[in-house]
Amino acid sequence: MRRTELKKENKGPVMGPAEETGVSSLFTRKHGFSFALNTFFPWFMFVIALALTAWIVHLALQEQIHPVVFTRKWALWGLLILLPLAYYNIKKDHHRNPAFNYSRLGLLTSIRPGLKTWFRFLPVTLKLMALGLLIFSLAGPALVNVYEETDEKGVDIIIALDVSLSMEANDLEPNRLMAAKEVVADFIKRRPNDRIGLVVFGVYAYPYCPLTLDHNAVTRLLGRVNLRVIDDGRATAIGEALGTSLNMLRRSKSKSRMxxxxxxxxxxxGEMSPKEAAQHGAAMGVKIHTVLMGDPSGGGGKGPFRLFRMRSPVNPALLEHISSKTGGTSYLATDKQALRDRFQKLIDKMEKNKYISRFRTNRGIQTGFILAAFLILMGAALLENTWLRRFP
Structure with missing residues (x-):
């Protein structure tokens, strides 16, 4: 019996009911304030971490002079997961089974929490901060760069191009339409600061390209123009072409329109007469310049070896009336070189007008937030394996 009692005594100290309740009950009875602080301090750290994360984001964005947009706004909903994660880690720590290197728990009643105890949630808090930054970067923050150039000057110009069948005559090489397209394309290149639009007309008139500074787009559309691009081209609606051109210029705020x-x-x-269109142009303050292409006496040949002579009615007096009514100029171009010269004269006479060109681009800035999250995770891992290392 004696040996049995000794063996039982060697198993370790016998803990009373008070000792079996553990450290939490001891702190509850003897250190009520410390226990309360131990309960709410993790939440305080979490709030501080959220504020610090918001401050980091604010500083990063405050340095930028351009507004910020998010390409994936739905990802910001992921920030809501931070609160339940914080709650889970705090509750998990409170229910953690403690382990001590003391033979009697009663010795711990005089021990107060140390500095490491208060900061034991720091690694978890840093991880939540890193997760918040990663979610923020997933939302695709991007800077909206708006570039303004106020030193540009230009004119709003509508080019109305005849695509009737008579434009197939080849007194202008290779034919009137192709020569006109080539000269107009060269004209567009020489006017980089002008907004240019395009109207094509035959039996009907159509706005083929709106006013734009994108001259590459205008040139591409001009290259697609052919004799039957809109209709069979058996008539010429000059009045409709001018009316359509003036309608495209109606909302223009430029002081120089033509x-x-x-x-x-x-x-x-067409239903609108050229003289009526000229009156509207004069009322709007739009100058109309006219260019009569080809030989007014009879036109050039058509088909192989120019066997078929093109004959179409011309009215130089009408074109001169349109130009003079609106303050423009009327030209005659009997060959390709003359056509180039007439356009060069137009360029020399054109007025200038100031424009503000705006270009908008988005530049992603999520790389900085990903890097910050990586550094914070490295700091959390370092703390967990050094100063705030836990046993077991």
């Missing part, structure tokens, strides 16, 4: 009409015939289609 229409350049290229045709080889007379008005023989």
């Amino acid at each position: 229409v350049i009409l290229l045709t080889d015939g007379d008005n023989n289609a």
